[in-house]
Every structure is written in C-alpha cells, then in structure tokens.
Amino acid sequence: MAPIKLKQSPNSAAKSVASSTEARILVRETLRISASLASVPPVDSVPPTLSLAGPQARNLGIVENQFLDSSLRLICCEEIDGRRWNYVADNEPSGRSKNASIRAVCLQTPQAPIDEMMSFIRSYVVPEGFPDSVTPSYVPYMTWRALKHFFGGAMGVFTTQTLLNSVGVARNKATPGAIAINWILKDGAGRVGKMLFARQGKKFDYDLKQLRFAGDLLMELGAGVELATAAAPHLFLPLACAANVAKNVAAVTSTSTRTPIYKAFAKGENIGDVTAKGECVGNIADLLGTGLSIMISKRNPSLVTTFGLLSCGYIFSSYQEVKSVVLHTLNRARFNVAVESFIKTGRVPSLQKGNMNERILSFPWLKETPVVLGPRFKDAFQDAGSYLAIEPLFDRENYIVTYNQTKGKVYALLKDQAKSDDILKAAFHAHVLLHFIRSSYGAQNSLRKQGDAFSNSKPTTTNLEGEIAASCKMVATSYEIFKSKASEQGWVMAESLLNPGKARLCYR
Numbered sequence: 001m002a003p004i005k006l007k008q009s010p011n012s013a014a015k016s017v018a019s020s021t022e023a024r025i026l027v028r029e030t031l032r033i034s035a036s037l038a039s040v041p042p043v044d045s046v047p048p049t050l051s052l053a054g055p056q057a058r059n060l061g062i063v064e065n066q067f068l069d070s071s072l073r074l075i076c077c078e079e080i081d082g083r084r085w086n087y088v089a090d091n092e093p094s095g096r097s098k099n100a101s102i103r104a105v106c107l108q109t110p111q112a113p114i115d116e117m118m119s120f121i122r123s124y125v126v127p128e129g130f131p132d133s134v135t136p137s138y139v140p141y142m143t144w145r146a147l148k149h150f151f152g153g154a155m156g157v158f159t160t161q162t163l164l165n166s167v168g169v170a171r172n173k174a175t176p177g178a179i180a181i182n183w184i185l186k187d188g189a190g191r192v193g194k195m196l197f198a199r200q201g202k203k204f205d206y207d208l209k210q211l212r213f214a215g216d217l218l219m220e221l222g223a224g225v226e227l228a229t230a231a232a233p234h235l236f237l238p239l240a241c242a243a244n245v246a247k248n249v250a251a252v253t254s255t256s257t258r259t260p261i262y263k264a265f266a267k268g269e270n271i272g273d274v275t276a277k278g279e280c281v282g283n284i285a286d287l288l289g290t291g292l293s294i295m296i297s298k299r300n301p302s303l304v305t306t307f308g309l310l311s312c313g314y315i316f317s318s319y320q321e322v323k324s325v326v327l328h329t330l331n332r333a334r335f336n337v338a339v340e341s342f343i344k345t346g347r348v349p350s351l352q353k354g355n356m357n358e359r360i361l362s363f364p365w366l367k368e369t370p371v372v373l374g375p376r377f378k379d380a381f382q383d384a385g386s387y388l389a390i391e392p393l394f395d396r397e398n399y400i401v402t403y404n405q406t407k408g409k410v411y412a413l414l415k416d417q418a419k420s421d422d423i424l425k426a427a428f429h430a431h432v433l434l435h436f437i438r439s440s441y442g443a444q445n446s447l448r449k450q451g452d453a454f455s456n457s458k459p460t461t462t463n464l465e466g467e468i469a470a471s472c473k474m475v476a477t478s479y480e481i482f483k484s485k486a487s488e489q490g491w492v493m494a495e496s497l498l499n500p501g502k503a504r505l506c507y508r
Contacts, residue, residue: 073089087102088105125281140320140324144318145281149281150288151313152219153289154292154293156293157293166240167236190245194251203499211257213318215253216250222244223307223311225242227307229243262275264326264327326352329496330493332369333362335498337354342485348486369409373423373498373501374500377503380411381402386464389465398414398422399426400412402468410431410437415506424496
C-alpha cells in the first residue's frame with residue numbers, strides 16, 4: 001500500500017499545479033493565437049502537416065492542429081459587419097475538445113467611441129446595406145426632406161403658440177369649455193377636409209410630384225392662416241377651421257405619395273426598411289427644428305419675419321425634394337419631356353435628365369395643356385365634316401387625333417378597344433401633330449411679318465387634313481423607335497400614367 005501512495009502523490013501535485021496555472025495559460029494562448037492569426041499564411045501555403053485533409057474542411061472554415069504546441073484549437077472564423085471573430089476550444093490531453101469550452105476571440109481592436117456613435121446613428125437613419133440597397137437619388141432626397149421637416153417643425157411652434165393665444169388660453173379670456181369646443185370643431189373640420197380630398201384616387205399615382213409639392217404649398221398656406229388668428233382673435237374658429245382643412249389635405253397628399261417615392265429608392269424587397277428610415281430622418285429633423293424654435297420664441301421675434309424666413313426655407317426644400325426623386329414611369333409631364341426631346345433630337349433623355357426637366361409647378365387641376373387625352377367628342381369636333389374627313393386615316397388605330405382651331409388644342413379621342421399601348425401611341429401621335437402645327441404656325445408667322453394677313457396664320461381645314469396625314473406617316477415609322485430608345489434608357493413603357501379621360505368612342 002505504501003508504494004501506491006508514493007505514486008499518487010506526484011500526480012495530485014501535478015493536478016494542483018495545472019489547475020493553478022490554467023487561467024494564465026488560457027489567457028496567454030488566446031493572445032498568442034490572435035497574434036499568430038494576423039500573420040498566418042494562406043491556406044494553400046500551409047504545410048501539409050498543419051492543414052486539414054480534403055477540400056471540405058477549407059469550405060467549412062474549420063482548421064485543426066494549426067498550433068501543435070497549444071492547448072487551444074481553432075474551430076472556425078466568423079464575420080459580422082466587417083469585424084472578424086475566431087472560435088477556439090480547449091484541448092484535452094487525448095486531443096479531443098472539452099465540452100462547453102468554446103470561446104470567441106475578436107481579431108480587431110475595439111472601435112473608437114466616435115465610430116461606435118456613428119454606427120449607432122447609421123442604424124437609425126440609413127437602410128441596411130446602404131448604399132448598395134438604395135438608388136443614388138436616395139441621399140439628396142433625404143437631405144432635402146430633413147431640411148423641409150426642420151423648417152416645418154420650427155414653424156409648428158409658432159403656429160401652436162399663436163393659436164393658443166388667439167383662443168384665449170394664455171390670457172384667460174375664455175372658459176375651458178369654450179376653448180375645448182373651439183379646438184374640437186377646428187380638428188373636426190380638418191378631418192372632413194381630409195375625407196373629401198381622398199376621392200382624388202389615382203391622381204396621387206399619376207402626378208405624385210406635382211401633388212406632393214402642391215400639398216406642401218397648402219401646408220404653408222394653412223400655417224399662414226393660423227398665424228393670421230393673432231391679428232383677428234374674434235375670427236379664431238373660421239380661420240382655424242380653414243387652416244386645419246388645408247393642413248389635413250396636405251397631410252393626405254403627403255401620405256398618399258410617400259409609398260411610390262420610397263418604392264423608387266428600394267433596389268430589392270426592402271421598401272419597409274427604406275420607409276422606416278425615411279420617417280426616422282423626418283422625425284429627427286422635426287425635433288431639432290422644434291427645439292431651435294422654442295429657443296427663438298423666448299425672444300419674441302416678429303411673426304411676419306419668422307414666417308417669411310421659415311416658409312421660404314420650407315418651400316425651397318420641398319421643391320428640391322421632389323425634384324430629386326427619379327421615377328421610371330411616364331406620367332404626362334415626363335412623357336412631354338421624352339417626346340419633345342425625341343422629335344427635336346431623335347434621342348430619348350435618361351431617367352435622371354427626364355425627371356430633372358419635369359415641370360413641378362404644372363398642377364394637375366389646371367387644364368391648360370395643349371394636348372387633351374381621352375376627351376369627349378363634342379369638345380374635339382364642332383362639325384361632322386371635319387370628323388368624316390379624317391376618320392378613314394385611323395381605321396387601323398384605336399384612337400383618333402385632331403386639332404381644334406377654335407380652342408387651339410390637340411385632342412386624342414380613344415376608342416373602346418384602346419389598351420395601354422394604344423393610349424401611349426395616341427399621346428405620342430398627339431404630340432407629333434402638335435409639333436407639325438406649331439412648325440406650320442411658325443412658318444406662317446414669318447410670312448405674316450412680310451405682309452400676309454393675320455387671317456391666314458391659322459391652318460384651314462384642307463391644311464389640317466394634310467398635317468394629320470403627315471403625322472400619321474411619321475408615327476407609323478417612328479413610334480416603335482421611340483419605344484425602343486425609351487426602354488434602353490430605363491423608362492417603363494408598359495405602365496404609363498398618362499391619366500386619360502373616361503370617354504370612349506363606341507362603334508355599333
């Protein structure tokens with residue numbers, strides 16, 4: 001029995017020594033592995049004795065026996081947001097890894113506090129995968145959107161303060177019940193206006209840039225009316241109701257046009273992420289504007305001067321915001337730019353150029369365009385003879401194009417069989433005819449300056465038939481070319497948003 005005790009004594013001593021130095025060895029080996037991995041050669045140059053057998057281990061990222069004299073074994077590597085991690089495990093004397101002994105070792109030094117803060121901010125204001133997950137127009141749009149919300153938040157402080165003073169809260173000129181009733185009536189009128197304006201329907205899709213900017217103008221108009229209650233407190237209820245109606249209509253416009261705009265920025269199935277980050281940017285800018293405005297309001301600045309400065313900043317930012325949006329579809333404004341460029345130069349503008357040249361101030365409800373798509377028959381023709389003269393030219397088409405000399409407009413009437421491509425072709429034909437007529441007017445005006453009578457400046461019925469016949473020949477040869485060049489530039493021709501009228505010609 002005595003020899004057995006003598007053999008156990010060294011083993012127990014070794015175990016105690018190993019347990020006492022285990023922590024220090026683990027720390028030392030972890031640091032040594034991290035330093036060695038920074039200078040480890042490529043997998044192909046590792047000696048055969050240190051590399052895994054077979055290509056499957058390389059594909060899995062598992063490396064065994066890289067450190068023969070180490071008590072730790074490298075299991076695999078991991079990368080998260082550009083930072084690399086190594087997973088190591090403790091080895092037993094038999095070569096197996098101990099259970100629950102996997103540890104993570106970061107290969108990079110900790111980020112600086114400023115870098116950590118920037119990463120935190122980026123997670124709130126830009127979509128995941130930025131900038132590859134959005135289109136290039138996302139940054140300028142968000143920049144102008146933030147400025148617009150900054151000015152809007154600043155304006156909100158002054159309008160709210162003015163309304164409260166006018167209703168009598170600050171000066172104790174009205175009972176709480178009267179104040180509450182006036183405020184409820186004001187909000188109720190705004191909700192009624194919001195419901196009535198919602199009937200515009202697809203106009204929010206046809207002319208979303210124009211309506212978005214018009215809504216922002218209406219928002220500033222409502223803010224101006226609210227500030228006007230300070231000059232006429234006795235008219236608080238009608239002025240406040242009118243202002244709230246205007247602001248609620250503007251809110252409907254902003255909400256309805258938001259999704260198509262964010263959809264234009266999303267490259268993949270990340271429209272929800274783009275929308276969330278866009279709204280976060282707007283809220284942050286709104287809070288900053290509100291805070292600055294609270295500081296300024298303590299000095300009692302002039303309402304007129306303050307309103308003028310903030311309104312100019314808001315409207316300018318709103319205009320630049322909608323101008324920076326690049327849409328792929330063709331509404332009437334972008335279609336006019338594309339067709340006019342094709343007729344004059346033979347080229348279709350790019351998406352960026354076409355959107356930049358789009359008219360934003362041409363409001364949809366102002367029907368002053370020289371081309372009318374889908375009108376009623378009585379608006380296009382005043383007599384049956386003019387219709388019967390040109391009707392045979394459009395036997396094979398699902399539309400009829402004519403020019404009304406009295407109204408000075410080109411009308412494109414649609415037949416009941418007209419599809420999306422027929423509507424697009426009718427609009428193209430109408431612009432070609434308008435170009436021919438304007439060219440004819442230009443020639444006749446130059447002759448008139450040489451002594452011709454003014455009555456000859458407008459084309460007669462015979463001349464009009466010739467212009468229409470010439471436009472038919474040009475459309476037959478150039479329409480498909482126009483479509484092809486537009487598709488090459490990235491325009492979506494199958495989803496035209498030309499918003500034609502509802503009238504259709506029926507043949508029995």
